[in-house]
Amino acid sequence: MVVRNKQRLVAQSFYQKEGIDYEETFAPIARLEAIRILLAFAASKGFKLQQMNVKSAFLNGFIEEEVYVGQPPDFESARFPDRVYKLRKALYGLKQAPRASYARLKSFLLKSGFVMGLVDKTLFLLSRGGDTTIVRIYVDDIIFGGSSHALVFSFAEQMSREFEMSLMGELQFFLGLHIKQGLEDSSLSLRGFSDADHAGCRIDR
Template structure:
């Protein structure tokens, strides 16, 4: 910090949880800061990393940077008032000019990330071409992988000596705390064993049931009955929206390890009525029945890539829009999934299935680019679809006269098929894993598809 004459744009300075923190909130974009956001790892990137290291037999470790935002250098001119009790006796009316970031500055996350990635690149790491929070270091035949999520850093590799050297380098540059083997990250509980890696949120599930007084409720074997039809229910009894939103938000926090409830949680999040609260309680009762469920990434699996896509045409009873679901597998375990209602009404089943396959293709292409950073290459990636008409449209460009109603932007599915990036393959409806993300299913079908999705 350097002294400057007092100016009008002053900032306060206080203490927050032992960290120096700016107060005042008077920064203006283009004057005090240009960019505020730092890239953070996507959930899919974390799952890909867990699946990869499980197969390779690596052990993941975790470390935390103490007061991470205080390490970043800022480029803009920012001034703060002298903290109370620390005024300079000769210059009590002047201010400090910041050279490094403080907690509370809008550009602090960006400044910290730039400081970190420059340090890692100087140490010989290669940044991921797509995932900018992934860094890899190759040393002969050994590989070290580092994944960044703000001030949380997970790393692992084929050489224990390489991991120890990395921690020593980070400790010399930053104030670090080594947290040992990766066990808890972003709310996920992670158990690493010789058989593979298990990711779950069992503690959070138990706390969730106690929070909403469902710990002693009667368990249910499925999250939603096939006879349940949620609509607007305009004549239904209104519910406390604050409590209802809290229930939905808590369940959404659970979906990173529970794709089996993704569809029903999204469905219940649309309109809050008494019937919807009853449906939400059914989900909680299902969680009571399956408190230890999670995702398995097996050590004896493969790194083959596979996608599933499905759509429930006009499945929404409110606006008749289609719900499509996609999931992508690395080996035998799911690493990415999506359940989404289309923004417009599909005029045919073919269109709904084609749009779902296009969404799956988009995610596959992102995963291919990410896996390329790990040194993995693939040929045609199969996307399993149970619609013969959608497969025909993707493979036959001559059918354009009968597909004019399909938005042009979805035809990149056909383009990537012709380029040899993906292949559209017919799958029997009873083996369509993405079905679990589009509609409520009977117990037998639900349990069978859930087992495939969890890697069992």
């Protein structure tokens, strides 16, 4: 079964040459400072932040280059053992896989009505009827929340229909940060395990 053996479907570290097998490889990554700003903003607005993970994220991106891979071990065709596969989507190990994955997520969010940040390309906002939904992408992890529970729930459903997702619930741990979200006062208690200078700080509305 492909699902059980998807680890075999990788690029197998074969050599890629720029301009032939790949062009651009850069994919925006949210900085820790940007995550902290998002937490402060959510606390000030009383947003409850949630977290989800895109399963096998690098397998979702479409590639524009013409790339071929050999047949995976134990999955060789008995009829055509010398043939190769032409890729339509990215695989883990391809240099353009992170960029292709981000491009797929970005395209879906923009089609869903979100607006991408002018400076921070990992931040997306959706305004609808006076309510706001905020989304931040960090590779295959997504932090999201907003002023409307219905909009936030709708976003989670949309993502689950488009991608295979793991809904992880309320945001608690992220990039070495421990986030404790208040139940009634909508406050966030933030402790940075990786940054002693900010350890123990508290962000309240």
